[in-house]
Amino acid sequence: xxxxxxxxxxxxxxxxxxxxxxxSGEIYCVLARTSDDYFFPAALMVSLGIILASALSxxxxxxxxFVVDVRLFALSQxxxxxxxxxxxxxxxxLRILMVPxxxxxRRAHANAARQFLAHNIHATADRTGVLIFVSLAExxxxxxxxxxxxxxxxxxxxxxxxxxxxxxxxQGRTTDGFIAAAEQAGTLLAEHFPPRPxxxxxxxxxxxxx
Numbered sequence: 001x002x003x004x005x006x007x008x009x010x011x012x013x014x015x016x017x018x019x020x021x022x023x024s025g026e027i028y029c030v031l032a033r034t035s036d037d038y039f040f041p042a043a044l045m046v047s048l049g050i051i052l053a054s055a056l057s058x059x060x061x062x063x064x065x066f067v068v069d070v071r072l073f074a075l076s077q078x079x080x081x082x083x084x085x086x087x088x089x090x091x092x093x094l095r096i097l098m099v100p101x102x103x104x105x106r107r108a109h110a111n112a113a114r115q116f117l118a119h120n121i122h123a124t125a126d127r128t129g130v131l132i133f134v135s136l137a138e139x140x141x142x143x144x145x146x147x148x149x150x151x152x153x154x155x156x157x158x159x160x161x162x163x164x165x166x167x168x169x170x171q172g173r174t175t176d177g178f179i180a181a182a183e184q185a186g187t188l189l190a191e192h193f194p195p196r197p198x199x200x201x202x203x204x205x206x207x208x209x210x
Contacts (some may be wrong), residue, residue, distance in 0.1 A: 008175040014208040015179040019186025025128040029207040035111035042098035046084045108140035116144045124202045125189035132181045137180045141165045141171040
């Protein structure tokens with residue numbers, strides 16, 4: 001996905017502002033291209049693969065009575081490892097393909113938690129901040145709600161919004177996904193946190209790209 005345009009940013013910001021008119025809650029949106037560079041996890045997986053392939057090759061060579069100089073065998077392993085690491089270094093897009101999905105999701109979740117704290121979503125007066133987070137490389141989305149909200153809103157209701165957001169991002173409609181998520185989050189928050197007479201805007205109404 002190309003970088004979101006100014007128009008896309010304004011559409012999301014407008015959706016957030018509109019949603020917040022119905023609630024005292026605060027909504028913040030973050031879009032991450034990726035949540036890790038994955039070089040070291042990918043390097044580990046590739047190294048393990050080369051070790052296993054070398055062990056299998058040694059077994060086959062021994063079984064068929066082929067004699068290979070140990071020094072040549074070791075140099076072949078080293079050359080394979082250096083070549084694989086060079087490819088991972090110069091072609092970053094391959095790295096995420098080498099690591100388990102579970103690790104990708106853990107890294108994306110950790111990034112969401114960092115963004116929650118970095119943008120002071122936890123610092124609203126009534127602890128009613130909500131982060132809508134998408135990490136594109138991992139095909140991951142999450143909504144993090146502060147403690148003041150969790151006591152009133154069950155996780156399955158956030159999960160339904162996240163499911164729609166993931167579907168939109170998968171179809172290349174990430175902007176529309178954020179807008180719909182902000183609208184749904186605003187409706188959900190309004191049920192438990194209606195606007196106050198002094199409804200201050202404690203967080204910026206915008207989408208942050210990282």
